Amino acid sequence: MIKAVKFGxxxxxxxxxxxxxxxxxxxxxxxxxxxxxxxxxxxxxxxxVTDLLYKCYGEAKVNNDFTETLSLIKSRxxxxxxxxxxxxxxxxxxxxxxxxxxxxxNSDYAASRGEYLNGLVLAEYLGFEFLDSARVIKFDKNGAxxxxxxxxxxxxxxxxxxxxxxxxxxxxxxDGSIKTFSRGxxxxxxxxxxRALHADVYENWTDVSGFMAADPRIVEGxxxxxxxxxxxxxxxxxxxxxxxxxxxxxxxRKEGIPVNIRNTNDPEAEGTLIVESTLHVPEHTLTGIAxxxxxxxxxxxxxxxxxxxxxxxxxxxxxxxxxxSFEHMPSGIDTMTxxxxxxxxxxxxxxxxxxxxxxxxxDSIDLEAxxxxxxxxxxxxxxxxGIACKVFQALADSGISIKMLDQGSSELSIIVGVEDKHFEDxxxxxxxxxxx
Ligand code: ASP
Numbered sequence: 251m252i253k254a255v256k257f258g259x260x261x262x263x264x265x266x267x268x269x270x271x272x273x274x275x276x277x278x279x280x281x282x283x284x285x286x287x288x289x290x291x292x293x294x295x296x297x298x299v300t301d302l303l304y305k306c307y308g309e310a311k312v313n314n315d316f317t318e319t320l321s322l323i324k325s326r327x328x329x330x331x332x333x334x335x336x337x338x339x340x341x342x343x344x345x346x347x348x349x350x351x352x353x354x355x356n357s358d359y360a361a362s363r364g365e366y367l368n369g370l371v372l373a374e375y376l377g378f379e380f381l382d383s384a385r386v387i388k389f390d391k392n393g394a395x396x397x398x399x400x401x402x403x404x405x406x407x408x409x410x411x412x413x414x415x416x417x418x419x420x421x422x423x424x425d426g427s428i429k430t431f432s433r434g435x436x437x438x439x440x441x442x443x444x445r446a447l448h449a450d451v452y453e454n455w456t457d458v459s460g461f462m463a464a465d466p467r468i469v470e471g472x473x474x475x476x477x478x479x480x481x482x483x484x485x486x487x488x489x490x491x492x493x494x495x496x497x498x499x500x501x502x503r504k505e506g507i508p509v510n511i512r513n514t515n516d517p518e519a520e521g522t523l524i525v526e527s528t529l530h531v532p533e534h535t536l537t538g539i540a541x542x543x544x545x546x547x548x549x550x551x552x553x554x555x556x557x558x559x560x561x562x563x564x565x566x567x568x569x570x571x572x573x574x575s576f577e578h579m580p581s582g583i584d585t586m587t588x589x590x591x592x593x594x595x596x597x598x599x600x601x602x603x604x605x606x607x608x609x610x611x612x613d614s615i616d617l618e619a620x621x622x623x624x625x626x627x628x629x630x631x632x633x634x635x636g637i638a639c640k641v642f643q644a645l646a647d648s649g650i651s652i653k654m655l656d657q658g659s660s661e662l663s664i665i666v667g668v669e670d671k672h673f674e675d676x677x678x679x680x681x682x683x684x685x686x
Contacts, residue, residue, distance in 0.1 A: 251280040254449040256418065256440030259290020259298055260457040261514035262368055264326075265333030270514050272376060274455065277517075281453070282413040285443055286372050287436040288364025289326055299323055299364040300419075300433075307360035310351045320348060327367055338374050340367060359428040362420035365436060369417035378413040383439065387421025389429040395421075397442075397501065404446040416443055437498035441509070445501040452502050452509045454494060459513040460522030461486075461493050463538045468674050469681045475537055477523045477530050482537045482627050485663050489540035489625040499524070532630045535637055536684045539677055541624035543670045545577060546592040547654065549616040550606060551585045562586060564609045571605070572598050577623065578656045578665060589654065589667065592619055621653055622673040626680060627663040638664055644683035650676050 257271050275281045288299040302323050309316035324344050331338055347363055354360060366382070373380035386404040388396040400421070408414060418436025423429050431438050437454060444452035460474040461483070478486075480499050487496050493511055502509055509524040555561055562579075569576055569588060578589040595602070603615055631637050638657065641664060645652060654667030668676045 251451075252283070252447050252449045253278070253280045253451050253453055254283050254285070254440060254444035254447055255281050255453045255455060256285040256436060256443075257287065257514065258436070258454075258456040259287040259300070261290075261455050262286055262288075262372070263290045263292045263296075265330045267514065268330060268334055268372070268375060270517075271372070271455070274514065274517050275376060280450075282378075283408070283443055283447055283449075284372065284376070284378065284413075284415050285418045285436055285440040286365060286368045286415060287418050288368050289330070299326060299368075300361055303360045303364055304357055306351060307354065307357045310354070310360075316351065317348075320344065320351075323364075327371060330371060334371075334375050336371070336374050338371070340370070343367060343370070355427075358420065358430045361430050362417075362428045365417035365419045369415045373415035376413075376415065378415050379411050381407055381411065381414045381416045383417050383420050384422040384426075384428060386416070387439065387442065389421055389423045391424050393423065393429050395431070400442060401446050404442065408446060431495075431497070434495040435497075437495035438501070441498045441501040444507050444509075445505050448505060449507055452507055453512055454498075454509055455512045455514045456493065457513060457515060458493065458511075459516050459519040460511045461491070461524075461538070463534075463536070463685060464677055464681045465491065465540065468677050472681065473534075473685055475522045476520070477525060477528055477532070478537055479525055479527055479629055481660075481662060482629060483524050485625055485627045486538045486540045489623065489627075490542045491538065491540040493522075494524075532628065534628075534685055535630045535634050536626060536628040536680075537630070538627050539624065539680050540627070541622055541673060541677060543620075543622045543673050544592045545589050545621040545623055545667070546595050547587050547589050547618040547621055547667070548595070548602070548606075549585055549587045549618070550610065550612045551614045551616070552610065552612040553584055555584045555586065558610075561610055565606065568602060568605045568609050572602055574598065574602070578654065578667075580654055580656055587654070589621070589623070592621075618653070620670040621667050622670050622676070623654075624666050624668065624673070624676055624680070625663050626666070629662060631664070632661045640683050641666065641680055644679040645676055648672075648675055648679040650679065 290298045306316045306319045386407050388399045418439040420430045462472040464472040466472045506526045512521040513519050574590050576588045580587050650672045652666050656665040
């Protein structure tokens with residue numbers, strides 16, 4: 251078996267966390283290829299090393315003195331090295347970083363150093379080889395990730411290595427300059443590594459025991475999910491559930507490699523397994539519930555709209571021209587509603603309304619603010635009966651009115667729109683109806 255393992259920032263925040271990580275790696279000989287994040291928060295209110303690095307870059311950019319911030323970063327690594335009792339010094343590395351920071355054009359180089367340095371320390375501590383991601387993770391000159399080139403370069407490098415530590419979050423462009431993924435991007439590096447290794451599993455170690463069926467800040471004691479499919483995860487992540495970076499699924503998906511979310515602070519817990527598909531019958535009809543606040547509904551009314559060919563296209567063209575992406579589009583006989591992000595829409599509302607009048611001459615346009623969308627997701631819904639009814643009943647019993655409704659033909663999710671003020675209560679009510 252080959253396991254690609256990735257450890258998040260909180261799993262590598264200080265020496266005691268490093269020891270747990272080493273314990274996990276050494277307890278299983280299949281765990282030979284490791285992706286580390288940069289040291290994260292050690293306690294509430296602490297600052298991630300990546301954020302300190304962005305700060306350094308900001309200070310260097312306006313010619314302010316960044317030595318204090320940089321020495322703060324250095325002291326975090328020095329402390330880890332000292333407490334782990336390893337013989338190594340990062341003095342030269344920091345001297346180089348200091349010099350480069352003065353000339354760097356963008357923040358990616360600075361931001362990437364958190365993972366780079368943590369990779370050096372972890373490799374030394376484990377006695378593993380270090381593989382600089384700048385050598386093997388490739389971006390084109392516009393910063394787009396090159397998956398096939400990367401896979402090839404990485405496979406070639408790994409074929410010479412018995413074990414390796416590959417820092418997360420960054421790679422390089424054709425001119426050699428450093429390029430990072432978006433924040434949280436070490437998850438993507440782990441997935442790329444798993445693909446290149448044809449790994450049996452991609453273990454993503456973090457500080458929670460898997461993916462929860464609902465946000466635990468809303469539903470206290472929310473259950474963790476044993477098995478979830480890539481598609482279900484995508485629906486839930488899109489709706490705001492965050493454990494894994496949105497794009498991390500794509501490399502492993504190419505090879506059908508399962509992702510196992512595990513907890514560094516509770517290594518016995520099995521966590522959540524994310525798979526392509528499964529025959530495993532879920533314990534509950536729903537896999538999870540997630541949602542987002544802050545949407546607006548734009549309702550366009552016109553008598554006989556249903557017989558006017560091209561009406562929908564003309565309406566959507568107005569949104570497109572204004573750079574507004576739409577989330578859902580429920581429609582009636584003489585009305586069509588477009589749901590958009592309120593934040594994006596509000597600054598353009600007058601021009602959009604005027605352009606809609608020009609485009610389709612509606613009888614009226616109505617706006618409704620402060621809507622939340624809640625996705626009720628589960629592969630188990632497909633063959634079930636009365637699930638929508640149960641969702642509606644739960645909301646009705648809590649006195650919550652449904653503002654919008656959408657069920658895709660895949661029957662993987664039902665989306666309900668409620669007022670923002672009912673967001674939390676709606677999630678609690680649906681959770682209670684299905685999981686308790
Ligand atoms: N250290 C980076 C961040 O804070 C990348 C990561 O942790 O995945 O976003």
